[in-house]
Amino acid sequence: MSVPAPVPHLRRSLRRFDIMAMGVAAVVSFDVIGQIAAGGGQAITWIAVLAVSFLLPYALLFAETGAAFPQEGGPYVWVDVAFGRLPAALTTMFYWVTNPVWLGGSLAFLAARAWNGFVFPLGSGTTADYVFKLVFIWAAILTAVVSLRRGKWITTAGAAAKVLALAFFTATAVAYGIRHGFRGLTEAHFTPTAAGFLALVPVLLFAYVGFEAPNAAGDEMLDAQHDVPVAIGVSGAIAAACYLLPVAAILSAAPPGQVTGVGGFMDAAELVFGIYGGWRGPLLTAAAVLFAVALLTQGSAWMIVADRMQAMAAADGGFFTRALGAFHPRLGTPVRMNLLSGVTATAFMIAAMHLAHGDASDIFGVVLAVAITTLLLSYLTVIPALLALRLRHGEVPRPYRVPFGTPGFTVAALVVYAWILLGSWVALFPGTLEAAVGIPYNFRAVWGVSRSTFETFTLGTVGLLLAVAGAGYVTQRMRAQPGDDQCQSGPAG
Template identity: 70%
Template sequence: MSTKLSPPDLPAPEATPGLRRSLKRFDITAMAVAAVISFDTVGQIATGGGEAATWTAAIAVFFLIPYALLFAETGAAFPQEGGPYMWVKLALGRPAAALTTLFYWVTNPIWLGGSLVFLAAETWDGFVFHLGSGTFADYAFKLVFVWAAILTAVVSLSRGKWITTAGAIVKVLSLALFTLTAVLYGAQHGFRGLADASFTPTTAGFLALVPILLFAYVGFEAPNAAGEEMHDPQRDVPAALGRSATIAACCYLLPVLALLAVVPAGKVTGVGGFMEGARLVFGVYGGAAGPLLTLTAVMFVFALLTQGSAWMIVSDRMQAMAAADGGFFSRALGAFHPRLATPVRTNLLSGAVATVFMFAAMQLADGDTAAVFTVVLTVAVTTLLLSYLVVVPALVVLRLRRPEVRRPYRVPFGNRGFVLCAALVYAWILVGSWSALFPGVLEGLFGIDYVFSEIWGVSRLAFETFTLGTVALLLLVGAVGLAVARRTDRGVDRGADRGAAADG
């Protein structure tokens, strides 16, 4: 006898009509790499100094590996379109799935319009072509960047995948070039950055770096949102996830080490630190250094664009499946275009949200409102991490309550191994989520100085008001969306019943 689902009346998922299988193992790997690896994250991690490399390696072993094992098994066993939405729905029901998917999805248009586009414009302005601030060129560049990412999600996946694949290749090649060039530079001039770097892990470094590293490492399950558009997900998902996770670990650890080795301690400052590091090490190429630096900047911007594109492709599919399933306002919002086989309406909604945040950021970037906007943007982006607080338990429920489902790949040591991996991943997510929502609290418990107003530019009370207010607003939007969808469905059902009675 098969084990019942919870809730017991939840039907088994059906295939989504109109989808075309276009993703092979290489495509899945490339999409994960395009989505997860980020140039700006490399610079942010490196700001932690020598111990950043230590924690990058440690979290790769104690978080990334169990995380990859969990999602490799689940992604192969449950390859329905919508990925994490379907997993949470099957395990915990539609309301939980709809709210979780909203948190997972909303991160990405906000991130695209409130962070990625500004990093891209800053790089283009500083290394390629002067744009200025608030000029027509500045606005035009940012609008083109946002809607180019959306357009990649709108076109058919068989074509859009090649843009994200190109982005993945550009990321890996450019990071490899930077790492190799840094080694050549160090061989000529000495690895001066290592002289003052301390690789000894500290509690303060741990608390500062954990949220950044978790953001860097999560998201490898994202291609499963297009599960029914894969040729053979049960065979390809575990292999692709393992490969992409290995590539990501190397693409974070090796460039971080290279950056720390050649840039003096305390001089690494996020994105600027990475590009300044490139400017420094490319000196080994003599007269070719300038063109190479410009090329690197162009590759940087293209990589940011394809990263936004990859997340739009997968997260929009998740949100569209939630809408089509009656979990978010109107089912029409989740309709897939009959020719393109993409959720065009959800794509356009993402573009609108990203554009609104872009304009808001440009208006609020200066003056007294800048710190407030930064707080709201930071919390909005961390909603991706918060969504895993529901997704990970859902994986455990599926493992324990659906043993009859064929699992081409299994986490070693059966249920105990699966639950142990889930507990380890969940513990990391809890620490990262708490640090994102309540920064400075854990530091205080360990006696670490944390001057809140100097770091965030606002008081703790103001910070918590905006952070918890943002989370509460998203919960309210999700609850309203679910209620509207239910009321609409009941209205449609009543109309159908009246029509049937009249015909009778």
Template identity: 45%
Template sequence: MNAVVDMTADAIREKSRLRRILRRFDLVFFLICTVVGLDTIGAVAKNGAQGFTWLAFLAVCFFVPYGLLMAELGAAFPVQGGPYVWCRLAFGRFVAALVTALYWCSNPIWLGGTLTILAVSAFDAFVAPLHGPAKLLFALAFIWSAVVSAIVSFRFGRWIPSIGAFVRVAVLGFFTASVAVYAARNGVHGFSFPDFAPAYAGFIAVVPVLIFNYVGFELPSAASEEMLDARRDVPRAVAWSGAGAILLYGLPILAILLVLPTSRVTGVSGFLDAAKEVLTVYGGTVHPGGGVTLTGAGKVLGELTAAAFIWALLSSGTTWLMGADRVLAVAGLDGAAPRALGRISPRFGTPVTVNLLSGALSTAVMLLAFWLSGGSAEQYFEAALGVAISTTMIAYLGIFPALARLRRTHPTAHRPYRVPGGTPGAWIASGLTTFWAAAATTWLLWPGLGVDWFGATGHPDQALPAGVGRTAFELTQVVPVLLLLATGVLFYVAGAPTRARAASTRSAQGRDCGPPADGAGRC
């Protein structure tokens, strides 16, 4: 399969350090840990019952075609660094360099931003408030635990997403069951059927978060050459994990809406607030002003819930680092990034240099966000989440169209699984997913766009985080995107020596052994 791309002896040597160990079991739980994130459940629920409406809508219009698309690409082109390789084959190395820079950078930003603040919030809410140096030390421990876990060999590291998947199921299952107990004892806030009616303002607010919730099917393909049988296992793992993801998102969001009025649900603590109130059925009280105090068994279960929640967040960050760092490492091997980033550790079989770079960037994002937010967790959360989602969505604008393009440029590639419907089916899957990625990017970079175009009441600036002006918000979103695109250009320039060596090698091969035997630039 490596014949679809040119490989220098240097790249072959680095890839020889990879170890084939991932089974279908590992892939299913890897994907559940990737796709099902607890960090954005509150961000969806704060939009009220219509958030659930859009969840179901995008499950059909985005999640299904996205899963079909990634099942075909992962099975047809099972090469290490999958997303980079697909984009490079479809659109060239320069475009792939830009896409990879955005795809990789979004994950340290997400880890140092949204995941860290949620972990701090969970500890604050259920264990003890963190202030000053204690808060900083906790955040650093959280970030670097994820980095170290990503460095560890897959022989051991693969159990982190597997355990993380089980923890997700346990946390969300226990929460949903506890809502039933809470409802039987105290009644619920509830919602009426008209609350599910969709509205444009809610649509543009929730769509980017929902799409961010649903992505991740391509991530295991970053480690395709560490799988035992990628062609067979990737499509099945996508199908099984996709079905579970819809349930694991839908039920908790409904449960939150049953327990809390929409006015009390925030993006940063919506799930945590609902969990804390629900756990009072095991011991605790809800104060008239909305405050909650857990006692006895309720407090013990609250602390266990916080520990499980933090582990779920940590496993999410670790899993995404495992995949995205491998994508950047392959770009380094191929001349689309500095060669040093392509080093694979002989001891661990992982791209340690990229892992450490991810940790440094996550730490910088965390420190910068703490400083800029002035202690406001909600502003910190929304700004960091917006940047993480927008950079991810822009990267997908280069990945999603690759399916349709590769159907045309590589028609003879063996495809054990194909998107149904032939060529039109491939174009529909690529077109739908690309459209939603473009729409999400637009509404993230300019929240409220179109609110006053279709007769909807309100003002576009109402879609901004509370207390943040339009100019300040746009600077926090547009500037990072421009910097990351510039990083992609710099990465490509830094990869020039690697590209030159590869060209020299191909030239020598052509003189020594004539035309390539396999039609892919290798003798």
């Protein structure tokens, strides 16, 4: 068995706490909290159900694999070793592109909305709106360009700010409920329904995946084999709490039916901060600034890891030119791939601005659906790769093992794969399963655009990614020199 050769210029600087903080910064998503809360009381039920039936087996799988295969590139290496370079290149393209799409669409739009409403008026589709989103995108890119031993503190600060903001908001919502009554919760319907399940499953899966992301910087960890399992376990527990408690707080305060995906968190904060009297305005402004910064560091955390994955694919001969896989000799970061991510995020932001004529709510929902689709589709290859590595390469030392050995690993992989398959279909073809079981579904009322516009944007994105990834692989294969593969591979660590 061989893996891509170690990358020069890397320094081991990630400790267990850093890995955990990077996982929290990447996975706990401010942008989906409002989207989840829009599902009503049953959202709390499904958060708990998926925490047990999806997040737990998912964390077990990646804790074992991340400790056994800690090479730089993470999931790219796992799919490459399991199935070969072409499947790895295609998988990595979907995993990587999710992040500039998400940064340029969902995160930038949500940050701009909060800034416009509580800090400084930007308008919609104005020059100020464009400038804010451009600054937001490129600030996130620049924080990914700096060396990881410095950049990790940015993501750590973002993770801390995120957890503190959510804790403060939750405590404030409890105080608001004590004073005014928990009318939102008493009127919420917690009984799960098929319609609610199909609406929530893609966004909940999107909210829970990504704990393997720090493994993309595996060669920059001090002790990946022992730190990864613990970091995944701790960050997974923190993430579950950071979704369950704030969603419950939003539902307790916001009037039923008034929670929206794009405005849920800040709209609820605007309501509950009323208990602070004259301090309400300054606190809301501070919360909006913190909200935008947390979103920025969230995008930065994903850029740090996803750009490393795509750079490893390029360096290994799977994406256009090996030059895109070069790591800066002083910074130790894939600067060219970082810049490509920035350009991609900018292009997607401009495309999204024209998608629904500047309607932020419609843009947010559709772009988030695209990001959910591309990320979940990548796991359709990653999960089988984990099982293949377990079955074919049992000789690799595994400091942590899933309970019950290979049978336990296999069951966990099948359960996770079933969830991912369901979530991918619902994200790519919303409304089809509802129609199959007789549940009414008004597409335009849900998404704000027609089905043809939605599918053109989502299926068009998927088709374009497949074409670009395939072209990148073929181009590099045509340019490859004899002996390249041997030069680019090394023994498994």
